[in-house]
Amino acid sequence: MSSPAGAAAVTIREVGPRDGLQVEAPTPPGARIRLVQALVDAGVREVEAAAFVSPRAVPAMAGGAEVMAGLPRREGVRYWALVPNLRGAEMGLEAGAGGLSVTVSASPAYSRRNVGMEVEESVAQAAAICGLAGGRVPVDVVVSCAFGSPYEGDLEPGAVAALGRRLTEGGATSLTYADTTGMATPRRVADLLAEVGTDVGLHLHETRGTGLVNAYAAWQAGVRRFDTSVGGLGGSPFAAGAGGNLATESFVHLLDDLGVETGIDLDALLEAAAVVRSIVGHDLPSPLVAAGPRDRLAAGTSGEGGGGALV
């Protein structure tokens, strides 16, 4: 709960160009490349930049190879591609992805609905993708609905952990546990970490406004890898009107104030948020984009009398 200056660094994988934009109207590859450029300029070193999925199912992710080809090559920067199957993995590797993300759902019902597969088939496919990658690039398997499913409700953390072990045995380089529909709370985070340990990534959503508090609780427990999305875009369409992914700038803002190094410059990150704002053409869910960082002072003598009622 304290604020250890110089605490162990946190690695943020920025998923806005993929997870954030996939639920928006399609964006041309050039604009997606400019967004990644702005993110890398802000110091982001891990970016999920494209998905090699069916352009019929996810029109916003069309042109993944073009995006990958146009990304700025920088020392120490890795571009991930989300791939749903072997064909997507081949395309991602061919396009030069530095890492592959593969999703396996902990929820049987969600698995059937999202990818039309049983969990078992999905596990086998993840192993096949790991085999294809053959150690040339890391494969991060993202366990969706790891904190519960809108169909089955709570899932046993022990069962989720057992799934994770099988994915590691299948060749996964790393695992990321995703709160796909925003069912995590600090208590559920603690419960899952007790089973899977803290050498995992977390992918958290603000569906119920708990993304930041869950990230904080996980950081306290020792987790050091997080997926976040610039501007807070994305998330599951299963709860219309609710928030998206945990916003990168919200988490960086909190970590900065705790003295935790992320390598990301908050002001430059907010410029990247302005880029994504101009791409999507609507306000972003992230309150920090509206309010600015905590150290941004009021200009001049603005502010009106509140009649003693402002608390």
Added chain:
Amino acid sequence: MSSPAGAAAVTIREVGPRDGLQVEAPTPPGARIRLVQALVDAGVREVEAAAFVSPRAVPAMAGGAEVMAGLPRREGVRYWALVPNLRGAEMGLEAGAGGLSVTVSASPAYSRRNVGMEVEESVAQAAAICGLAGGRVPVDVVVSCAFGSPYEGDLEPGAVAALGRRLTEGGATSLTYADTTGMATPRRVADLLAEVGTDVGLHLHETRGTGLVNAYAAWQAGVRRFDTSVGGLGGSPFAAGAGGNLATESFVHLLDDLGVETGIDLDALLEAAAVVRSIVGHDLPSPLVAAGPRDRLAAGTSGEGGGGALV
């Protein structure tokens, strides 16, 4: 960070009927009474129900005496009135308020702008109000800008604590520290609590999306009194487009899942949120109102294929 079942209870003071509605278009007393009724029905036991401020400065709070007169009298339920000065305190006591809230700002510039007084005058006035109450009802002094000011930036926690001690010496029954413009973070919460202890109330805002994480950090540290607002309404108008007060339902949802008793029923509270929604006539900032509690499962077979891209 763990989840102690049966942990010490948390007391929530609901400020929606006052802080939530004061920035909205004026609401007739009858509707405000119905809202309080719904909150009390949900198990809320402390409600800031009215403000005795100038109706010219804060038109939405006109009719405070009428509101107080129409509130349901229930065993164990206390209705607070916000009062900015001695005249307001007299009116509040006459109207039957069970407690008086008085604001004193830790920020000199904010004090001048919000109440047109120097901090010193404000401290003296709070003491005078405590004298008037004479122990008949509690006086809670709310220290605004306790986590920083948009004019001066960060304030020294030691200086804020010294102000708190003077208010207690002046007769305050209790103190509540307010994050008026959303500058608190878990680190700043820890820093202030280290100076003021944990026998305090906190009044947190979602201006930068940090209200819930700050409440969680404070709860971890041992704070057991919080001001929250149903639906997340209210907050300072100093950061347009940003969030309002910490939403009551968001905090109850989190505490419920930690096994922490609040005495409030979440489903009934969401009905009170529906009442406030109908009063204000626009969507509420609280994501939990849109998404529903974490244990609300998806209906039937809804949900569409995501082409393997939903994480």
